[in-house]
Amino acid sequence: MVHRSLLTILAVLALGFTVEASISAVNLQVGDSYLIRNAENGAEALVRSIYGDKQTMAISGPNKGKWISESGKTVDSSNFQLFQNGSVLLKSARRIDSGTYQKYPNPIIRIGDIGYAPPVLIIAVKDGYDY
Numbered sequence: 595m596v597h598r599s600l601l602t603i604l605a606v607l608a609l610g611f612t613v614e615a616s617i618s619a620v621n622l623q624v625g626d627s628y629l630i631r632n633a634e635n636g637a638e639a640l641v642r643s644i645y646g647d648k649q650t651m652a653i654s655g656p657n658k659g660k661w662i663s664e665s666g667k668t669v670d671s672s673n674f675q676l677f678q679n680g681s682v683l684l685k686s687a688r689r690i691d692s693g694t695y696q697k698y699p700n701p702i703i704r705i706g707d708i709g710y711a712p713p714v715l716i717i718a719v720k721d722g723y724d725y
């Protein structure tokens with residue numbers, strides 16, 4: 595597992611102010627486990643975009659701990675464990691778990707001319723050690 599350092603990007607939205615987003619990236623090997631902490635401490639859900647599908651995992655309520663796709667379908671989530679504090683353990687990474695993960699809601703906090711977007715985690719899962 596290789597952690598890349600936190601990088602900060604600047605983006606200018608149509609809103610007319612600058613948004614600073616922090617993006618962290620993690621490279622996993624197939625079978626690695628990884629604790630996703632983006633939805634810790636008060637988020638309603640963890641949201642991920644993988645292979646063109648956007649899936650939501652609620653932290654509480656009847657669907658808690660289950661990925662629900664945009665079309666409303668429940669996705670097999672046995673490879674994930676939701677903890678009470680909102681962190682989610684990816685037990686054994688698969689290539690199809692590659693994508694971006696962030697909490698929901700994920701509001702931009704504006705301070706002066708700069709908006710701060712909460713962190714986005716990019717997970718890349720590879721097999722083999724050739725990268």
Ligand SMILES: *[C@@H]1O[C@H](CO)[C@@H](O)[C@H](O)[C@H]1NC(C)=O
Nearest residue numbers: 629631634677678679680681
């Ligand atoms: C949340 O729970 C997980 C699993 O018990 C733990 O590893 C993590 O450190 C916790 N996070 C905080 C902020 O306490």
